[in-house]
Amino acid sequence: MKIIKRDIKNLNLYYLPNKKFKTVEIAFVFVNKMDPVKINERNFLVDILLESTKKYNNPEKFNLVCDNLYGLDKISNYHTIGDVGLTTFLFRTVNDKYLNQDDVFAKTLDLCLEVIYNPKIHRGYFSKKSVKELKVQTEELIMSIKQNKNSYSYYQFMNEYTKNNQAEFGFFPDIKNIDKINHLTLSSTYKQMVTDDELYVFIAGNFDFQVMDELIAEKLSFVIERPKLPLDFTSKFIPNQSVNEVIEKTSNGQTRIYIGYDLGFEHSLKNIRLMGLFDELFGGFEKAKLFASIRENLNLSYYVYSKYNEDSNMFYVGLETTKEKEAVAIKEVEKQLQACKMGEIDDELFNQAKNNIINRLERTMDSQTRLLLSNIISFFKYEDVFNLEKRIAEIQELTKADLIDLIQKINVDTIYIYTSEAKKWKKN
Amino acid sequence: MEEKLIMEDEAIIEEILENGLKVYIHPKNKFVQSLASLQVNFGGRDYKYQIADQDYTLPEGTAHFLEHMLFENNGNTLSDFFIKNNADINAFTSRRITSYYFSTQNNFDALLASLLDNFIDYDFSEKTIKKERNIISQELAMSDDSDEEKAYKSLLRLMYKDRSIYQDIGGSKTSIKSINKAVLNQAVTHFYHPQNMSLLITGNVNAIKVLELLKNHPFNTKKWQTYQPIKRMIDISDKSGRHFKKIKPNLDTNIVEIGVKIPEIVFRDKTLEHNLLTSPFFSLVFGNSSLLYRILKSKNLYNYSFSAAPVIEDDYGFFNISIETKKPKLFIKTLMEYLTNLPELMLDEKVFKAYQRGEIGRSIKAFDDVKKTHYLVKKMLMDEVDIFSFVEKSKSIKLPDLQIYLDIFKKNNIYLVEYLQQP
Numbered sequence: 119m120k121i122i123k124r125d126i127k128n129l130n131l132y133y134l135p136n137k138k139f140k141t142v143e144i145a146f147v148f149v150n151k152m153d154p155v156k157i158n159e160r161n162f163l164v165d166i167l168l169e170s171t172k173k174y175n176n177p178e179k180f181n182l183v184c185d186n187l188y189g190l191d192k193i194s195n196y197h198t199i200g201d202v203g204l205t206t207f208l209f210r211t212v213n214d215k216y217l218n219q220d221d222v223f224a225k226t227l228d229l230c231l232e233v234i235y236n237p238k239i240h241r242g243y244f245s246k247k248s249v250k251e252l253k254v255q256t257e258e259l260i261m262s263i264k265q266n267k268n269s270y271s272y273y274q275f276m277n278e279y280t281k282n283n284q285a286e287f288g289f290f291p292d293i294k295n296i297d298k299i300n301h302l303t304l305s306s307t308y309k310q311m312v313t314d315d316e317l318y319v320f321i322a323g324n325f326d327f328q329v330m331d332e333l334i335a336e337k338l339s340f341v342i343e344r345p346k347l348p349l350d351f352t353s354k355f356i357p358n359q360s361v362n363e364v365i366e367k368t369s370n371g372q373t374r375i376y377i378g379y380d381l382g383f384e385h386s387l388k389n390i391r392l393m394g395l396f397d398e399l400f401g402g403f404e405k406a407k408l409f410a411s412i413r414e415n416l417n418l419s420y421y422v423y424s425k426y427n428e429d430s431n432m433f434y435v436g437l438e439t440t441k442e443k444e445a446v447a448i449k450e451v452e453k454q455l456q457a458c459k460m461g462e463i464d465d466e467l468f469n470q471a472k473n474n475i476i477n478r479l480e481r482t483m484d485s486q487t488r489l490l491l492s493n494i495i496s497f498f499k500y501e502d503v504f505n506l507e508k509r510i511a512e513i514q515e516l517t518k519a520d521l522i523d524l525i526q527k528i529n530v531d532t533i534y535i536y537t538s539e540a541k542k543w544k545k546n
Numbered sequence: 547m548e549e550k551l552i553m554e555d556e557a558i559i560e561e562i563l564e565n566g567l568k569v570y571i572h573p574k575n576k577f578v579q580s581l582a583s584l585q586v587n588f589g590g591r592d593y594k595y596q597i598a599d600q601d602y603t604l605p606e607g608t609a610h611f612l613e614h615m616l617f618e619n620n621g622n623t624l625s626d627f628f629i630k631n632n633a634d635i636n637a638f639t640s641r642r643i644t645s646y647y648f649s650t651q652n653n654f655d656a657l658l659a660s661l662l663d664n665f666i667d668y669d670f671s672e673k674t675i676k677k678e679r680n681i682i683s684q685e686l687a688m689s690d691d692s693d694e695e696k697a698y699k700s701l702l703r704l705m706y707k708d709r710s711i712y713q714d715i716g717g718s719k720t721s722i723k724s725i726n727k728a729v730l731n732q733a734v735t736h737f738y739h740p741q742n743m744s745l746l747i748t749g750n751v752n753a754i755k756v757l758e759l760l761k762n763h764p765f766n767t768k769k770w771q772t773y774q775p776i777k778r779m780i781d782i783s784d785k786s787g788r789h790f791k792k793i794k795p796n797l798d799t800n801i802v803e804i805g806v807k808i809p810e811i812v813f814r815d816k817t818l819e820h821n822l823l824t825s826p827f828f829s830l831v832f833g834n835s836s837l838l839y840r841i842l843k844s845k846n847l848y849n850y851s852f853s854a855a856p857v858i859e860d861d862y863g864f865f866n867i868s869i870e871t872k873k874p875k876l877f878i879k880t881l882m883e884y885l886t887n888l889p890e891l892m893l894d895e896k897v898f899k900a901y902q903r904g905e906i907g908r909s910i911k912a913f914d915d916v917k918k919t920h921y922l923v924k925k926m927l928m929d930e931v932d933i934f935s936f937v938e939k940s941k942s943i944k945l946p947d948l949q950i951y952l953d954i955f956k957k958n959n960i961y962l963v964e965y966l967q968q969p
Contacts, residue, residue, distance in 0.1 A: 138576055139914050140910055140911070140914045141910075141911060141914060176840065177834050177835070177839060177840070177843065178834070178835045178836075178839070178840060178897075181833070181834040181835040182835055182896070182897060182900045184904070185835070185900035185901055185903060185904035186900045186903055186904075187907070188903060188904060188906055188907025188908075188910070189903075189904030189905065189906075189907035189908040189911070190907070191911070210911070211907070212907045212910050212911065216910055217906075250846075251843065251846055251848075254846050254849070255848070255849045255850060257872075258799065258849040258850070258851065258870065258871065258872060259849065259850050259851075261798050261799035261870065261872065262798075262799060262849075262850070262851045262870045264798035264799070265693060265694070265797065265798040265799050265801075265870060266692070266694065267691050267692070368796075369691060370690075370691050370796065371687070371688075371689075371690040371691025371692075372684075372687050372688060372690060372691070403629070404625060404629070405629055413681065414677075417677060417680040417681055417684070418684075419684055420681055420682075420684040420685040420688060438684070438688060439684070440684070440687070470629060470630075470632075473632045474632065476632075477632045477651060480578050480651055481578060481579055481651070483578050484577050484578050484579055484915070484916055484917070485915060486914075
């Protein structure tokens with residue numbers, strides 16, 4: 119897939135032509151320097167804007183117009199990488215070529231612009247009522263997270279794991295700032311988004327460039343150029359000085375264990391690729407180290423996995439076991455990590471992990487939405503397109519020696535145990 | 547080989563092999579992946595059944611246990627060959643079926659042959675049975691502290707007498723203790739017959755080659771014993787009450803589950819295709835364009851946990867509404883008023899037309915994704931929906947066809963479960 123820059127006025131407009139799919143997808147990405155105290159507002163915005171607009175001023179009217187556009191899909195989110203915040207609105211519609219109508223995309227574009235630039239506000243402000251509604255919903259969401267023990271234990275773990283980094287990672291909901299949100303803060307964040315953020319527009323699918331250029335030039339003529347922001351996508355994880363062990367004993371079910379690691383290496387592209395490979399062979403599939411030992415050999419757990427987040431450069435292991443077996447399970451995770459550090463990674467597992475990653479990359483080509491999103495991330499982070507051949511070559515070039523060298527720098531940072539009673543656990 | 551259109555540009559080849567296996571091949575050659583899933587009509591409900599008027603029983607959880615065991619059949623680990631070929635393989639057991647499925651970019655034919663190799667003869671070792679019992683015990687314990695699941699189960703128990711509707715698909719720690727070699731052999735003999743299975747293939751495949759492979763495979767050429775159809779019995783009547791309330795000290799928020807039973811006479815009416823009709827009905831009555839959505843929003847009762855969905859099995863069906871809320875009393879009062887007034891509601895033609903237009907787009911988009919297509923067709927097969935007429939029938943639904951469901955919203959048909967925080 120190519121990303122083609124179009125020179126239409128001052129727009130950051132890019133086309134991703136693709137004849138494989140029957141849809142056209144358009145993404146509006148607002149880029150800002152992440153403001154840690156505005157995490158709630160940014161997340162509220164992506165919800166409230168997709169609820170109604172000035173013209174379609176209640177959810178019924180808004181959903182009706184979406185259904186009339188052949189079930190228009192709307193995806194919105196606020197995502198942070200390093201010190202960058204990306205507010206994305208993605209709309210997915212059926213290509214006119216597959217409908218008995220030739221203006222569905224044009225109407226979709228009108229609706230996208232209505233959603234983003236003509237929200238239901240009065241004299242520049244969202245209503246107090248709608249903001250209160252969202253606050254109530256978020257408070258109820260927090261209660262639901264607490265009630266669901268998997269979500270709760272993960273949320274608690276992440277709070278511990280990122281306790282020195284709360285401002286950098288922008289988790290939602292940000293409970294400590296929830297009371298500060300009101301119609302004024304939400305409205306000013308919205309204004310900031312549409313006037314100060316850099317806007318990028320990406321359009322993917324099978325369409326005529328000239329026709330699209332004309333349409334965009336006509337509909338987005340009001341967008342003005344903004345100064346380019348200095349963006350830093352690297353993670354600056356601040357580890358604990360010593361292992362942070364937290365045991366919470368309010369569970370009335372099985373024990374959930376999370377182990378978070380400090381990756382003491384540079385957040386560079388090569389290290390990201392190596393760590394992705396390690397994640398796969400350590401806890402990514404059923405022949406991986408953890409699954410083979412903890413589930414298959416020792417039957418300690420139904421599931422065990424590792425997870426590397428390349429945006430935040432954080433890595434953790436999660437598992438669930440009985441309270442009697444929690445110490446054995448934690449010990450075994452550590453044993454397997456040490457074995458890997460000692461080079462106990464056989465060639466079959468190493469190559470299999472590479473193949474798994476390559477396969478997943480190839481499968482990206484089967485979804486236009488995934489392709490578009492991968493391209494957007496690649497574009498911002500690496501100023502490059504998502505190039506499958508290049509990505510595969512990067513994986514194939516990784517060596518076991520480099521991987522073993524890298525993982526020497528991994529150390530346990532946080533151990534969070536959600537259990538039913540206080541268990542004295544000794545670290546080896 | 548018969549190729550039939552399910553919609554424009556989308557054709558499925560349907561074939562029944564000599565051994566009785568129903569095969570559906572849906573070529574989508576512009577995609578990288580191919581997917582296959584083998585469905586066995588053996589699920590969590592099948593612990594009591596009849597064959598040729600003789601009663602049989604199995605320990606609860608046998609279908610799910612067998613699903614685990616099929617990955618270690620005849621001393622081989624099924625997934626080894628798949629992993630070596632960079633394919634993903636997995637399985638699940640539902641109340642009605644067990645499904646074994648894989649996806650791959652390469653070597654599809656060899657992988658399909660390998661999957662079927664596993665369903666010809668069966669030999670399970672005691673060691674593996676013991677190992678899987680341990681793993682399944684862990685799996686069963688995973689939902690021990692899920693109050694949401696307990697509340698939902700309570701609703702099912704309230705609405706139905708029959709254990710097969712509300713018991714855990716995986717059985718219990720006690721029931722799986724009695725699963726042994728003899729039990730597993732009984733299960734494969736009765737249920738793992740090609741005539742009691744179906745195979746769905748979607749993706750980048752050559753249908754002629756695949757059919758050739760299937761016809762020559764020992765799974766087809768083996769001399770199978772004559773299939774003895776399984777007869778299942780179910781009692782879809784309720785117990786006595788329609789309301790269950792539980793005060794729990796450790797709850798963080800309140801859980802409300804509401805069930806509206808589709809009466810037996812309506813459910814069993816062969817002229818009604820519930821899998822077709824309940825989706826538009828739900829969209830009109832419970833969706834984001836509905837009156838209910840507006841009411842819940844105006845009273846600040848709507849939140850992210852609200853869900854409303856039809857539950858349509860082949861032997862029972864109901865409508866389920868649930869929420870986790872700080873205001874259970876007001877939510878219940880509002881919902882009850884709305885539900886009991888539904889028989890008087892005029893369904894909105896404008897909303898219905900928009901929904902139908904939306905459905906055209908949603909179908910095109912679903913078939914534009916190889917995985918989604920596979921799951922969609924699989925669901926239709928599982929629901930025993932005629933995949934070849936589904937799209938056309940969906941288009942021809944008229945608003946009055948949905949009226950029948952409005953009439954079932956009567957007090958004696960509505961069931962309520964409350965899990966409330968200790969005041």
